[in-house]
Amino acid sequence: MLRLNNAQPQPIGLDIGHDGIKMLQMEVTPGNSLAVVAAARCVFPGEVRGDHGLRMASAVDLIKRTLRQQPFRGREVVAALPREIVHVKNLRLPQMPPAEIEQAVQFEAPNVFPFAVDKAKIHYLPAGEVRQGADVRQEVIVFAVKNDDVNNYLELLHRAGVVVRSLDIEPCALFRTVDRFIRRREDEQQVTVLVDVGWRRSQVVIGRGRDINFVKPVEIGGHQLQEAVAKKLGITAEEAQALRQRLCESEASGEETGGRRDPVRQSVFDATRAIAEELGREIALCLRYYSVAFRGQRPGRLRLVGGEASNTQLQQILNAVLPIPAEIGKPLCSTDTSRMRAVDRQGPMSEWALALGLSLKMAKGPFAPRDGTPRDRNAPAVEVTPSGVQVMDADQLVRSISGPVGNEPAGRSVGAVKEPVLAGEVTNA
Amino acid sequence: MRELEFLPEWYPRLRKRKRMVGVQTWATGVLIIGLCLWGWLSGRNIRSASASLHLLQGEISQADNELQRLDEALGQKKELDAKNLIIRKLGNHVESTRVLVAIESAMPEEMALLDFSAEVKETARPMSGLAAASAAQNNQPVADRRLEISVQGVGPTDATLARFMRNLGESGLFDRINLTLTQERVDNNRIMRQFGVTFGVDLNNSGSIRNSSGGVH
Numbered sequence: 001m002l003r004l005n006n007a008q009p010q011p012i013g014l015d016i017g018h019d020g021i022k023m024l025q026m027e028v029t030p031g032n033s034l035a036v037v038a039a040a041r042c043v044f045p046g047e048v049r050g051d052h053g054l055r056m057a058s059a060v061d062l063i064k065r066t067l068r069q070q071p072f073r074g075r076e077v078v079a080a081l082p083r084e085i086v087h088v089k090n091l092r093l094p095q096m097p098p099a100e101i102e103q104a105v106q107f108e109a110p111n112v113f114p115f116a117v118d119k120a121k122i123h124y125l126p127a128g129e130v131r132q133g134a135d136v137r138q139e140v141i142v143f144a145v146k147n148d149d150v151n152n153y154l155e156l157l158h159r160a161g162v163v164v165r166s167l168d169i170e171p172c173a174l175f176r177t178v179d180r181f182i183r184r185r186e187d188e189q190q191v192t193v194l195v196d197v198g199w200r201r202s203q204v205v206i207g208r209g210r211d212i213n214f215v216k217p218v219e220i221g222g223h224q225l226q227e228a229v230a231k232k233l234g235i236t237a238e239e240a241q242a243l244r245q246r247l248c249e250s251e252a253s254g255e256e257t258g259g260r261r262d263p264v265r266q267s268v269f270d271a272t273r274a275i276a277e278e279l280g281r282e283i284a285l286c287l288r289y290y291s292v293a294f295r296g297q298r299p300g301r302l303r304l305v306g307g308e309a310s311n312t313q314l315q316q317i318l319n320a321v322l323p324i325p326a327e328i329g330k331p332l333c334s335t336d337t338s339r340m341r342a343v344d345r346q347g348p349m350s351e352w353a354l355a356l357g358l359s360l361k362m363a364k365g366p367f368a369p370r371d372g373t374p375r376d377r378n379a380p381a382v383e384v385t386p387s388g389v390q391v392m393d394a395d396q397l398v399r400s401i402s403g404p405v406g407n408e409p410a411g412r413s414v415g416a417v418k419e420p421v422l423a424g425e426v427t428n429a
Numbered sequence: 430m431r432e433l434e435f436l437p438e439w440y441p442r443l444r445k446r447k448r449m450v451g452v453q454t455w456a457t458g459v460l461i462i463g464l465c466l467w468g469w470l471s472g473r474n475i476r477s478a479s480a481s482l483h484l485l486q487g488e489i490s491q492a493d494n495e496l497q498r499l500d501e502a503l504g505q506k507k508e509l510d511a512k513n514l515i516i517r518k519l520g521n522h523v524e525s526t527r528v529l530v531a532i533e534s535a536m537p538e539e540m541a542l543l544d545f546s547a548e549v550k551e552t553a554r555p556m557s558g559l560a561a562a563s564a565a566q567n568n569q570p571v572a573d574r575r576l577e578i579s580v581q582g583v584g585p586t587d588a589t590l591a592r593f594m595r596n597l598g599e600s601g602l603f604d605r606i607n608l609t610l611t612q613e614r615v616d617n618n619r620i621m622r623q624f625g626v627t628f629g630v631d632l633n634n635s636g637s638i639r640n641s642s643g644g645v646h
Contacts, residue, residue, distance in 0.1 A: 123433040167435040
């Protein structure tokens with residue numbers, strides 16, 4: 001859209017989660033930086049969160065209401081397909097020209113997906129070269145979505161009164177928050193680990209430079225943390241949610257307890273510790289697999305994004321479990337957020353990562369940071385040992401690697417891993 | 430990063446078709462509104478033109494009537510002109526009785542008339558050749574016509590005679606009043622003044638006679 005001030009508004013990034021919806025619209029300013037046009041966050045009522053149909057019906061109403069009330073420009077949205085309908089498989093193919101990969105993926109798809117792929121949409125991401133024994137193979141991440149599921153989702157969005165500009169998948173949208181801000185040549189070799197901790201589940205996205213190398217969903221989310229707190233303290237889920245939120249806000253505002261240990265905080269910490277550690281172990285497996293399978297730089301840090309990312313207790317536990325430091329991602333730190341509501345601008349705003357990535361799908365970038373991009377110049381750059389892992393699921397991939405997880409020394413190096421053991425279903429393309 | 434697109438191919442086509450339908454709907458609406466507006470304006474113009482035409486027809490009818498009346502008036506004028514020409518050729522007819530009434534009204538009571546004579550005299554009007562031709566073309570008279578009147582009477586004194594001549598002049602009907610005779614006359618041992626007066630009436634311009642005497646028809 002051509003405007004007189006040359007600012008280019010982007011489509012609305014629509015993030016329909018399990019706990020609510022987030023809508024974020026960005027615009028590219030004449031200085032090639034980003035500014036928020038409008039942002040809105042609505043939470044589902046507690047009784048509809050557990051039911052998919054009720055949740056979607058509520059989402060339709062919330063989207064309609066939000067579009068009416070908030071100053072969004074246009075009704076074009078970029079939405080992410082729900083994780084439940086996106087099937088992900090990893091394929092290891094022989095080395096071949098990029099033009100032939102598409103044919104190979106289409107050829108192999110009927111063998112790896114449990115449904116008729118002629119009635120599904122198949123796309124792939126080239127993950128990179130992996131060593132398998134003495135061979136070098138090409139790993140691709142294949143995404144498949146049934147046409148019926150896409151049509152149903154489109155119909156839902158259509159009922160909400162929006163015009164769908166594009167349908168994306170969450171890993172790509174999340175990684176776009178990194179991809180669109182890469183400006184320097186050395187950043188194109190930097191490994192980024194994004195962990196999106198959502199309400200129902202989480203997912204790990206690892207990429208180097210502009211390319212995604214690894215995607216893995218983890219069935220642990222804020223919902224389990226909330227249930228654990230409710231069970232431990234004998235309160236309802238809503239009370240547990242309110243308690244966790246209050247604790248997060250008090251920690252974010254830096255409230256002091258006078259050196260005493262807050263028993264409530266400690267109880268919540270104890271209740272969520274086991275689940276958070278389980279999440280940490282899953283992430284550590286992902287890191288281990290990445291380090292073993294892919295050559296090049298190793299990840300230097302991990303960024304937590306998503307609705308549960310601002311939980312400092314979770315961050316503490318992950319820092320204790322993981323070999324690399326976990327930090328809370330700030331996806332909007334390089335954008336002008338002055339038009340957002342004050343209540344939405346509090347904290348690191350890591351919950352907006354998916355919506356930001358969706359909103360930037362039509363923008364090319366790279367975008368200039370508002371006040372400079374902080375970079376870690378001391379990120380480790382050690383070659384990892386090549387491996388011969390043959391795993392088709394991300395879950396199977398990471399579980400095929402045995403070794404100590406979560407108990408690395410303070411140096412937190414994942415370079416010295418044991419030779420991975422082949423496990424799980426093997427599909428050689 | 431390689432961008433993946435899961436939007437079905439039919440959706441952009443559907444949107445495009447929807448936009449086209451919307452544009453066509455708008456265009457059709459605009460066209461219909463334009464046609465309606467054009468029809469309404471045309472109807473209004475037709476009604477306005479019809480009203481103007483009706484008005485013009487009325488004016489034409491009225492002009493025809495006036496023209497007819499004008500033709501009739503022109504016909505009458507032509508007839509009157511013909512009559513006028515005849516009259517001008519013949520001269521105005523002045524009835525002798527009216528002349529006598531006018532003379533009688535100018536006479537004092539003690540005066541009496543002894544003789545009265547009236548004759549019409551025509552005198553050729555001196556004109557150049559061009560003026561004469563123009564006058565002949567316009568049917569204008571080329572001669573002056575006058576009614577010459579000569580009276581003789583008796584009165585007791587010269588003052589009576591003078592009053593009679595003054596009354597003749599003041600009547601405005603007669604001109605060229607001249608005394609031609611005055612002498613004493615004895616009748617039955619009474620001494621009177623006998624006189625003779627001539628005067629005339631211009632028959633080329635006899636409107637004064639018509640006005641003063643009720644007109645000559």
